[in-house]
Amino acid sequence: MPQDPQLRSHGHALRTPLLALGIGLAVLVLGLATAGYPPLPALAALWRGALGSPDAILSALLPRAIPLILIGLGIGLAFRAGAFNIGAEGQFYAGAIAATWVGLALGTWPRLVAVPTVLLAGFAAGLAWAAVPALLRVRFGVLEVISTLLLNFVAEALVSWMVLGPLQESKHTYPQSDPLPWAARLPQFPGSRLHLGLLVALCLALALWLFGRRTLAGFQLRAVGLSPAAARVMGGVRPERFFAAALLVSGAFAGLAGASEVSGTTFALFQNLSPGFGFTGIAVALLARLHPLGIVATGLLFAGLEAGAGAMQRDAGVPAVAVYVVEAVVILTIVLADPAARRAGAAATDPASR
Amino acid sequence: MDLLETFLTAAVRVATPLLLAALGETIAERAGVINLGIEGAMLAGALGAALGATAGGPLLGVAAATAAGLCISLLFAVVAVRFRANQIITGTAVTLAAVGLTGAIYRDAYGAEGVGLSLPTLGILPVPGLSRIPVLGEALFAQSALTYAAYLLVACCWWLLYRTSWGLGLRAAGEAAEHARASGVAVARVRMIAVLIGGALAGLAGASLVLAQVGTFAEKMTAGRGFIAIAIVVLGGWHPVRVALAALFFGAAMALQFLFQSFLLGVPYQLFLMLPYLLTLLVLAGAWGRTRAPGDLGRS
Numbered sequence: 231m232p233q234d235p236q237l238r239s240h241g242h243a244l245r246t247p248l249l250a251l252g253i254g255l256a257v258l259v260l261g262l263a264t265a266g267y268p269p270l271p272a273l274a275a276l277w278r279g280a281l282g283s284p285d286a287i288l289s290a291l292l293p294r295a296i297p298l299i300l301i302g303l304g305i306g307l308a309f310r311a312g313a314f315n316i317g318a319e320g321q322f323y324a325g326a327i328a329a330t331w332v333g334l335a336l337g338t339w340p341r342l343v344a345v346p347t348v349l350l351a352g353f354a355a356g357l358a359w360a361a362v363p364a365l366l367r368v369r370f371g372v373l374e375v376i377s378t379l380l381l382n383f384v385a386e387a388l389v390s391w392m393v394l395g396p397l398q399e400s401k402h403t404y405p406q407s408d409p410l411p412w413a414a415r416l417p418q419f420p421g422s423r424l425h426l427g428l429l430v431a432l433c434l435a436l437a438l439w440l441f442g443r444r445t446l447a448g449f450q451l452r453a454v455g456l457s458p459a460a461a462r463v464m465g466g467v468r469p470e471r472f473f474a475a476a477l478l479v480s481g482a483f484a485g486l487a488g489a490s491e492v493s494g495t496t497f498a499l500f501q502n503l504s505p506g507f508g509f510t511g512i513a514v515a516l517l518a519r520l521h522p523l524g525i526v527a528t529g530l531l532f533a534g535l536e537a538g539a540g541a542m543q544r545d546a547g548v549p550a551v552a553v554y555v556v557e558a559v560v561i562l563t564i565v566l567a568d569p570a571a572r573r574a575g576a577a578a579t580d581p582a583s584r
Numbered sequence: 585m586d587l588l589e590t591f592l593t594a595a596v597r598v599a600t601p602l603l604l605a606a607l608g609e610t611i612a613e614r615a616g617v618i619n620l621g622i623e624g625a626m627l628a629g630a631l632g633a634a635l636g637a638t639a640g641g642p643l644l645g646v647a648a649a650t651a652a653g654l655c656i657s658l659l660f661a662v663v664a665v666r667f668r669a670n671q672i673i674t675g676t677a678v679t680l681a682a683v684g685l686t687g688a689i690y691r692d693a694y695g696a697e698g699v700g701l702s703l704p705t706l707g708i709l710p711v712p713g714l715s716r717i718p719v720l721g722e723a724l725f726a727q728s729a730l731t732y733a734a735y736l737l738v739a740c741c742w743w744l745l746y747r748t749s750w751g752l753g754l755r756a757a758g759e760a761a762e763h764a765r766a767s768g769v770a771v772a773r774v775r776m777i778a779v780l781i782g783g784a785l786a787g788l789a790g791a792s793l794v795l796a797q798v799g800t801f802a803e804k805m806t807a808g809r810g811f812i813a814i815a816i817v818v819l820g821g822w823h824p825v826r827v828a829l830a831a832l833f834f835g836a837a838m839a840l841q842f843l844f845q846s847f848l849l850g851v852p853y854q855l856f857l858m859l860p861y862l863l864t865l866l867v868l869a870g871a872w873g874r875t876r877a878p879g880d881l882g883r884s
Binding site: 261265314316362366369370372375376377379380381382383384387388390391394395509512513516548549551552553554555556557558559561562565566 | 684852
């Protein structure tokens, strides 16, 4: 009996990510053993930190998944259009700064208005931060890979200035902002640190999925990513528009992630607010093969991994940065095993499309 | 020593790691490979230098740094060249891996929140005679051995690219891989070697950062210097001599940052931290149209 091609492709879609994850964890265990940490207690701590208790799930895993899903969705969209946005980290910070600034000023507003305003401020700031590389690429031919990367460092310096200067707490003791007023905080589920940002992330994932499947623009976007020249000639689209738009939206999503982190989790701005969300977001998007609904799953997965890594550091003394190695291995396995991911971005580095 | 000489000396010292990394990346990019992993290779080189210098002095540090850079770029070469995976994504992942590995090894070797590590450094070796030249002598010829190595490497790199048949094949592989292949160039092997040379030089750049500039190691201490080196390659038009001049220009910009910090006390220092990155963006935007990338750059 001939196999249903749809089914076969779904089976294939799951095989590569599972393989990647397996290899990533195997490398972790191997690394732990070589460095002299007993792997079993370390893995047990990883499990406890991620899924060991309702509290771990509600207050560590799920809140951590929110920025990862939002950033992953943006990066997935950008990569589909062939735009290599490696600057989500900077866009996240731009969003966080704007959200803090706006949030601190809105103490007297009703919460129903203040919270959306704060989120919108982050969204807009991330978009503006991504507008620079988009403009540089479309107007001046500067590769967005390099410009987005460089702007990460600018954003980090900007945060450092903000929390020591204009946005420093009124006591002027620590390099952090004042806590956001209650009105500017995303509502949390009682007894946990999980906030409403999760719902926002899930809705956006659904919206992006529908956009990709059901709209002409979504189809054109993919066409541009696969071959800008073909999309221009056969589809009559202007690749640079889709390219720039995807870059802007992905920046806006990262900015929204920054706002939701400040407004829902930390309630204040400080340096190192992001433990590398922008880079983990790349792994999240690639592991899901850029599929919006898949990104929800991989976002949860990496959030579990990172929450677990925190517990691993506390309980077993394993440096939490080791989790970056797992992420790198996952990314490398995906680009090696998946011809689509290999091809993706043929457009981005194609001199002809500049 | 007056202010100008101090500034120029600092400029060349700061430019050295950028120059070493940019030269390596020039070779890789002329072969058609854009390697974002050199940031990671440089970071690994920096940690290698620290570990080596702690164990057996600065010379061992230099050797360990080169080896570390080589290992990291081997990972990139296998994935991106041998298996032809996307170069941008592979480079990002390799840098991510290096951040994780160096962070974990550093914490393992020196403790979690180790106080500033103090390392034996490479001394300054003034070249007799030349270092007495007014104004520029001190800056160019009273540096560490790694700076002189960088000068030599500029010449070597130029000779390799433009005066050897291997270099001709390498440039052909970068311009038009299919044509090069048809005329008998082993494109994959040439690219592999080019990436490895680039990685070794990035490791050396890490060594010069740690052993001739900072004297200590910190997590993520390269702070984007590898990425700036990639911008320098563009600015230098993929030509070793012009790349060297571009690196000196950036060294000067970064040294200016220290100068400003000590003079303009009212201005927040973070604004000066942004300077090199913003300058890079400006210069890249301005360089457009005046330089041309190798034809097959980035195509796996």
